Amino acid sequence: MRPVEIAKGIYSVGVRDWNIRDFHGYATDQGTTYNAFLIVDEKIALIDTVKNKKQFTQQLIDNIATIIDPKKIDLVVSNHTEMDHSGGLPHIMHYIGENKPIYCSKMGKKNLAKHFSRSWNYHAVKNGEELSLGKKTLAFLETRMIHWPDSMFTLAKEDGVLFSSDGFGQHYAGYELFDDQVSEKIMYEAKKYFANILMLYAPRIKKLIKGVTDLGLEIKMICPDHGIIWRKNPAKIINAYNAWCDQTPIRKALVVYDTMWESTERMAEAIADGLIDENVITKLMHVRTCHRSDVITEMLDTRAVLMGSPTLNNQMFPTLMDNITYIKGLKPINKIAAAFGSYGWSGEAVKFINKEFEAMKFEIVDSGIRVQYVPTPDDLKKCFQLGVKVGKLVKES
């Protein structure tokens, strides 16, 4: 990615990772970017680095070198300790001078020290603290647990440019750099990012957005550490975040299942027919075909969750448990749920799924349907009726 001046004296100097498809278990079908920013003022500041891979850290240095001699960087701001943003620090600090200050949050100092064994010159900043670069002022805003203890935002005050770390990001590597250059598809990537990384912190994000709004800061541009920059309409992504935080469900049902000999799949399809009959937006997701990171994205605005699993060796099918573990951690809210599944001789899966629904505080609206071996036309009728029943409840709420 060649550097681009995004505001007077502020440059995007990060890198694109076109081909990454598995980002710590998140399916990144569009790749991603590791954004970093250079501010050239009386003092020169680098905001964040890139992933700890030689080709990226070298590219970061090369990008900076097209603007200034990287050795002239006076300070580094680390908004977030995760390796895709701090991984370039050893290379950068070695290049610019190990004694140059690193500005980070209090938890950032703690966490960086647990990632890197070097004794760098950390400056732990307080929430709201400011740093003058000359004509420009940086203000630091703690955003603890959005999404790590160390997370913070940095605002270039005079320019109204917010460096928002992972907030408002998207895993997307394209030729575009800004929201006004990219199609509406970017909103799906932003939503997917929110669902997979931030959903569980929704109450805090809501509070943060309100807090920032109340401060009356003028934010003209939002620069996340992944994906495109919001410059034309930063309010669009802020409004979207507000809505996603609320997790207000739409008239939608999600049927998530696995199957061994297509019996549970036939049940899933019959349930879907019932839901569709009730004019509910219906989505079927076979969990060995659809990635868990796409399942959770669909989960964000769904009202009903129907989960189907065969019983294998007295257990739920393992892929369902994979999804449940992932979903449980991200804490979706406002769901009604029901389970179903085919079995050979014992049939515990439905019972186990119901237990997980309870643990996730999903409201169980039906005790579920179990079918031995292959569903009969009568069984499929019951499945259809379950779809109708859940469909009606979706419409009521």
Add this chain to the structure above:
Amino acid sequence: MDKYVCVLCGYVYDPEAGDPDEGIEPGTKFEDIPEDWCCPVCGAGKEDFEIEE
């Protein structure tokens, strides 16, 4: 003495253990911890703690 859990990161403050690294002696009730103390794991303030059920 009640244990308190940090709603942000899940850290549990156990009064019997205290938080000696931050000068909180074992046996200190959560209520008696200074107000500027914060979660040793994620930095959350006391207001982000709830009684563990």
